[in-house]
Amino acid sequence: MAVSIPLLLLSVFASLAPLALATTFRDGDYIHTSRKAQFHQSRTNWQDLLGQHCPRFGIDRLVAVPIPKPQLAFGKGDTYKLQFSFDGDRHLTPWLPLLGEGAPAVPLIIVTLRRSGEELLGATAAVLDAPEEYKQRHPVLVAELHNVTHWPKHVLVHYRFDTRNDVDLDRGLYVLFPVGLLAVLALLLSALRGVQPKLAQFLADVTSEGTTAAAAMWKGSEGKGE
Structure with a gap:
């Protein structure tokens, strides 16, 4: 045959296409980041974050990300969740409970970004209860979270990188x-x-x-x- x-x-180009489309970064570059919220089974559209709230490639950093006010009144029994996307929606996190049932008193989001060389490979995220030292350093943020009527609130997000050079x-x-x-x-x-x-x-x-x-x-x- x-x-x-x-x-x-054509077969060769098809095998190389995923590598050609991958975004490359230099250390310190901002990674495009968006967020959307879920409340009362309804979700907002993706909203881009400002550079000061985005991760910077290869640099671990802690930021306070504002979360949008829900359209309906927020009660004690309600649950407010957030989801992040990175690098033009190539990498998504699961839904993260920030307020209400299943959420910690003062949430701290840990986002782990996997990198290899100049490429971003993936992202995972988890919500933890902020350590006491974080609460003492950010008393205004804690007060906003506990005040039901105060919006926008801010949530602490810790970006950290997992480097895998062998990939x-x-x-x-x-x-x-x-x-x-x-x-x-x-x-x-x-x-x-x-x-x-x-x-x-x-x-x-x-x-x-x-x-x-x-x-x-x-x-x-x-x-x-x-």
């Missing part, structure tokens, strides 16, 4: 191996197509010469009267 060179190139090598091998294999197969098929006519002619010549030699030997033996 013949494989055309354009088809091979680049692995991903490179995963890409290079199939690309190299496809290239070798293409060369073999191309060489086979070029050799096939010559091989067929060679076999035909050998068969013809063998038949002629056998006929000559048979006539020669008959002529000697054996």
Whole structure:
């Protein structure tokens, strides 16, 4: 089965496409971040955060992110959740309870961003009860959270990075191996197509010469009267 060179190139480009589309960052670059809220089973649209509330690539930092006021009145039995997206919605966190049932008294969101080289690989997040030292350092924020009528409130978000330098090598091998294999197969098929006519002619010549030699030997033996 013949494989055309354009088809091979298309396969190679398809295998390289995910790497080409990946966003690259330099240390200190702001990572595009959005948030949306959920309250009373309704959700807001994605809203972009200002740079001062976004993570910076490769730098651990603590920020106070404002959370939007719900359209309906917020009561003690209600639950208010938040979700983050990073790098143009490529990486999403789960829904994080900030107020109401299932939420800590003073929430602290821990966002772990996985990176390798200049690429952001993923994001995870969890909500914890803020340590006492955080509460003492941010008394205004604590007072806002406990005041039902005060909006906008702010929630502490700690961005931290998990660096995995070995991932680049692995991903490179995963890409290079199939690309190299496809290239070798293409060369073999191309060489086979070029050799096939010559091989067929060679076999035909050998068969013809063998038949002629056998006929000559048979006539020669008959002529000697054996």
